[in-house]
Amino acid sequence: MDVSVKLEQVTKKYGKKCAIHSLSVDFEKGKVYGVLGTNGSGKSTLLKLITGLVFPTTGEVRILGENTGRKSISNVSYLTELDMFYDNSSVEEVVKFMGSQFSDFDLSKANLLVDELSLDRKAIMKQLSKGNRGRLKLVVTLARKSPIILLDEPLSGLDPLVRESVITSLVKYVDFDHQTMIIATHELDEIETLVDEVLLMNEGNLIEKATVESVQELGLSLNQWVKQTIRGKLA
């Protein structure tokens, strides 16, 4: 088993609030993981711990075998919930700028993704719809050759047709021989065909981890499985 990301007994507190409670989990190279759970269950915090945007209160995060400690992490490509583009930049300027920031940025892949996701290169950020800004975030995240790709709510604000093309792009442009992808999302139906394994979070605890295959063998959709598992654990 080739582990890309390893969390060992990680607890993350924000002041008195415990967002992640003693979490130990491995993410294997080449797999796609879905991090699922109700609002406030700790999904974004888990991704931020892997990016090094927040540090564990106790425990360890290991990326490709190395304890990240309090170092900044360069080998993780991260799509955040936040919008980080300058209002007056065009799509092509944003792509060029991101290319200048990351040595692992693949400009030709970015250009292919711009076309695939039907973005206008000349369009200016402040004139782009939320959905188009979402697509651009995805372009610049997927264009990196980082071994670890983290996507926080990549489908939010996108209409059903665009969601479909985003899923297609994820399958087409991610190199599953070298990259591991972790997606935090509430869009269970859309990701069902994409992910290999799901982690179900509740109030900072990992309450279940399962392969999508095993969920399907139960005759359940991911949606049904999540509801059933949460109900069962809370009963």
Ligand SMILES: Nc1ncnc2c1ncn2[C@@H]1O[C@H](COP(=O)(O)OP(=O)(O)OP(=O)(O)O)[C@@H](O)[C@H]1O
């Ligand atoms: N910077 C912060 N300061 C204080 N509390 C925080 C901070 N960030 C998150 N929290 C709290 O930690 C808990 C986990 O938050 P987190 O954003 O990780 O959940 P989430 O599962 O991603 O939620 P959502 O589905 O709503 O995006 C929540 O109770 C949240 O209010």
